[in-house]
Amino acid sequence: MKPLKEMSKDELKDLLTKLENEYNEIKAKNLNLNMARGKPESLQLDLSMPLLDTINSQSNLNKAMDYRNYGILDGTDEAKVFMAELLETTVDHVVVYGNSSLNIMFDQISRGYTHGYLGNAPWCKLDKVKFLCPVPGYDRHFAITEHFDIEMIAIPLLEDGPDMDMVKEYVENDETVKGIWCVPQYANPTGTSYSKETVERFASLKPAAKDFRIFWDNAYIIHHLYDDNQDHVENILTACEKAGNPNMVFEFCSTAKVSFPGAGISALATSIDNKEDILKHMTVQTIGHDKINQMRHVEYFKNLDGLKMHMKKHADILRPKFESVLDIFEKELGGLEIGTWTQPKGGYFISFYALDGCAKDIVKACKEAGAILTNAGATYPYGKDPKDSNIRIAPSFPPMDELKQAAQLFTLCVKLVSVKKYLNV
Amino acid sequence: MKPLKEMSKDELKDLLTKLENEYNEIKAKNLNLNMARGKPESLQLDLSMPLLDTINSQSNLNKAMDYRNYGILDGTDEAKVFMAELLETTVDHVVVYGNSSLNIMFDQISRGYTHGYLGNAPWCKLDKVKFLCPVPGYDRHFAITEHFDIEMIAIPLLEDGPDMDMVKEYVENDETVKGIWCVPQYANPTGTSYSKETVERFASLKPAAKDFRIFWDNAYIIHHLYDDNQDHVENILTACEKAGNPNMVFEFCSTAKVSFPGAGISALATSIDNKEDILKHMTVQTIGHDKINQMRHVEYFKNLDGLKMHMKKHADILRPKFESVLDIFEKELGGLEIGTWTQPKGGYFISFYALDGCAKDIVKACKEAGAILTNAGATYPYGKDPKDSNIRIAPSFPPMDELKQAAQLFTLCVKLVSVKKYLNV
Numbered sequence: 001m002k003p004l005k006e007m008s009k010d011e012l013k014d015l016l017t018k019l020e021n022e023y024n025e026i027k028a029k030n031l032n033l034n035m036a037r038g039k040p041e042s043l044q045l046d047l048s049m050p051l052l053d054t055i056n057s058q059s060n061l062n063k064a065m066d067y068r069n070y071g072i073l074d075g076t077d078e079a080k081v082f083m084a085e086l087l088e089t090t091v092d093h094v095v096v097y098g099n100s101s102l103n104i105m106f107d108q109i110s111r112g113y114t115h116g117y118l119g120n121a122p123w124c125k126l127d128k129v130k131f132l133c134p135v136p137g138y139d140r141h142f143a144i145t146e147h148f149d150i151e152m153i154a155i156p157l158l159e160d161g162p163d164m165d166m167v168k169e170y171v172e173n174d175e176t177v178k179g180i181w182c183v184p185q186y187a188n189p190t191g192t193s194y195s196k197e198t199v200e201r202f203a204s205l206k207p208a209a210k211d212f213r214i215f216w217d218n219a220y221i222i223h224h225l226y227d228d229n230q231d232h233v234e235n236i237l238t239a240c241e242k243a244g245n246p247n248m249v250f251e252f253c254s255t256a257k258v259s260f261p262g263a264g265i266s267a268l269a270t271s272i273d274n275k276e277d278i279l280k281h282m283t284v285q286t287i288g289h290d291k292i293n294q295m296r297h298v299e300y301f302k303n304l305d306g307l308k309m310h311m312k313k314h315a316d317i318l319r320p321k322f323e324s325v326l327d328i329f330e331k332e333l334g335g336l337e338i339g340t341w342t343q344p345k346g347g348y349f350i351s352f353y354a355l356d357g358c359a360k361d362i363v364k365a366c367k368e369a370g371a372i373l374t375n376a377g378a379t380y381p382y383g384k385d386p387k388d389s390n391i392r393i394a395p396s397f398p399p400m401d402e403l404k405q406a407a408q409l410f411t412l413c414v415k416l417v418s419v420k421k422y423l424n425v
Numbered sequence: 426m427k428p429l430k431e432m433s434k435d436e437l438k439d440l441l442t443k444l445e446n447e448y449n450e451i452k453a454k455n456l457n458l459n460m461a462r463g464k465p466e467s468l469q470l471d472l473s474m475p476l477l478d479t480i481n482s483q484s485n486l487n488k489a490m491d492y493r494n495y496g497i498l499d500g501t502d503e504a505k506v507f508m509a510e511l512l513e514t515t516v517d518h519v520v521v522y523g524n525s526s527l528n529i530m531f532d533q534i535s536r537g538y539t540h541g542y543l544g545n546a547p548w549c550k551l552d553k554v555k556f557l558c559p560v561p562g563y564d565r566h567f568a569i570t571e572h573f574d575i576e577m578i579a580i581p582l583l584e585d586g587p588d589m590d591m592v593k594e595y596v597e598n599d600e601t602v603k604g605i606w607c608v609p610q611y612a613n614p615t616g617t618s619y620s621k622e623t624v625e626r627f628a629s630l631k632p633a634a635k636d637f638r639i640f641w642d643n644a645y646i647i648h649h650l651y652d653d654n655q656d657h658v659e660n661i662l663t664a665c666e667k668a669g670n671p672n673m674v675f676e677f678c679s680t681a682k683v684s685f686p687g688a689g690i691s692a693l694a695t696s697i698d699n700k701e702d703i704l705k706h707m708t709v710q711t712i713g714h715d716k717i718n719q720m721r722h723v724e725y726f727k728n729l730d731g732l733k734m735h736m737k738k739h740a741d742i743l744r745p746k747f748e749s750v751l752d753i754f755e756k757e758l759g760g761l762e763i764g765t766w767t768q769p770k771g772g773y774f775i776s777f778y779a780l781d782g783c784a785k786d787i788v789k790a791c792k793e794a795g796a797i798l799t800n801a802g803a804t805y806p807y808g809k810d811p812k813d814s815n816i817r818i819a820p821s822f823p824p825m826d827e828l829k830q831a832a833q834l835f836t837l838c839v840k841l842v843s844v845k846k847y848l849n850v
Binding site (some may be wrong): 037039040042045048049050051052053055056057058059062066067068069070071072098099100102103106110113114115122124125140143144147148256260261262263281284285286287288289290291292293 | 465467470480481482483484492493494495497524525527528531535540547550569572573706709711712715717718
């Protein structure tokens, strides 16, 4: 087919009739499909079942101390070593937490709001606090800053990272800008990664606010789809240290999409001063996180090599899914010029850009025919995509046959809505 | 021996010489004893080791949903039923959390501070916020309110609960009073429990502040020392409902001192409106707590009967320790009129009241001879006991022989410091 914009009105009308027939046929099937959230599928969860055998009633849990008892704020020695290797840093920079890195991020924002960082004023005492939000981005990040009434400023996410000219302009001239949300590797939802230059430009920022922090959510740090064709983002902690900005970053990661999303372990890496500041707060907040689960993870994965081996098994399940979706997109939409999409080498998402003003209608049409997508707009602060163009595709959760049906239906809806747009109906 | 206050100066001097000799002999032994924290001892932790076998690689974790995956904010169905039975309420009132009830309490205070309860103003926007603190009380409670710059007002803890005339006076006339810390059963550190009348007086309060909340830390809800001689505190949720104050209480509990202090599960019980308010906040904060660990606990303990059976085994370890300490206190200090102490039927602590002005010196003398106690003053807001009298004794952690040595040393230090006080040296 030729690009839709080159079609005559009659050609478009014929196409619309054909697409509507197809759509109604599918609708009649009462499908129940879901490409909304970045959840691992059941087969992926099965991969980690042996982890549940590593600790049992015969295990010796009495290591540096009795890990069954109260104590240890920053994680077991073994878990710190394990997470430090993953984060390419040393144990003195690491705090190992419970099952949710989202919760660590929430806590850091909340701590900034209630107590401030390293002696700076708590944000709740300031008239205005702003965060930069590369877009499209992760809806749960934006939900946290919105919850704390922090003004969010959208920054375009380019192929090699956020628009750093714009970031620099804001960060260096506006002291109400206290942070930026980043997913540096296989970003949610684009699947793209930050370049070396982007990382270096981040590290050499000279923030107007002393308490400006980069929230570096390295959620997909080892979540590659390919053995040979992988992204690798420069170490932001080291880069910030070298640039004389050691305290400027909080880095987050977890095993949510490595072991179990509900029962993994998570970690924060930051400067030694920041860590000390965090522990002062944590010592009031908790008597420590689940050390037995930390131990379970270390016993099972051993080290970074063990993790990498395990992630290959995830990739073997995820890769065909990504490729199927991309194949269907190419086959159904290639050459029509009614959409572009990313081709990630890792992570959990594909980002689709429809013709301006079409995303909401596409998501709605999918829903009415039985396929749930992430809400259009969800990838922007306040849920508002100014162009109404971006749609996040999450291929991981549905089994392959359902995924293919959903992707097929999606492309149909893209065509349908685009034709209507051109016909102005 | 007769009461010290009836001794002549010469008698006291002779006694001092004798005590100092005994003290120096013990000091020379370079002991390393600890009666400071309410930690279970190793034998108690052994009791729950089979819990670690209940979930393994062959377990079916796919229940109401796949518990290995993201999701479920308020806990698994099974864990809610389990915790609801323990808390004598229904699942719609319960949220099951991760490993730390302290963290739930911190989160509730933090939420009051940043967002307010049920539409009331966030505390950070108010000029003044106060909390009532029954004393002696739990140092970690006081640490949370101090951390959020909340003014703490000490309320005497009487034998049947806090001085309710004083509580009523503050709560009903001062709208800056937003909460009160309570450990209703086997209180930390007195081991005493609130009477039925106290609970009813709490429930019928008419707070000046709409967002006044009772923080009901039911940490020792099933932590009895005896089969036949147990305290049982009235259900505060039901009492508040009946009195037309359904939203006035947050109740907390955990399995920290049932299974593993570092790896248990915890819960909050409150009104349906409060729960909804909490979940709105939690949905931004986390994707849910560790459902596999929740399942592990339910599979192992089954229900309240299972819990009670298990707690008897804890009691069998703890009871002789409490009784040994109390025997030594009676034998060494009985009749001297230089101290009183509580005789708990459950919980983790004994509370000792020395002669006014002696607590710090006693703790110091113990420390110098090799026995660590909870800091004098720790049981009061800001760490300041106005009478310098209360000392918290925690018999649980040391093995029996060390505990006896520590208790013996403690009584020696009480005598030594008291004699010096009478002699004014």
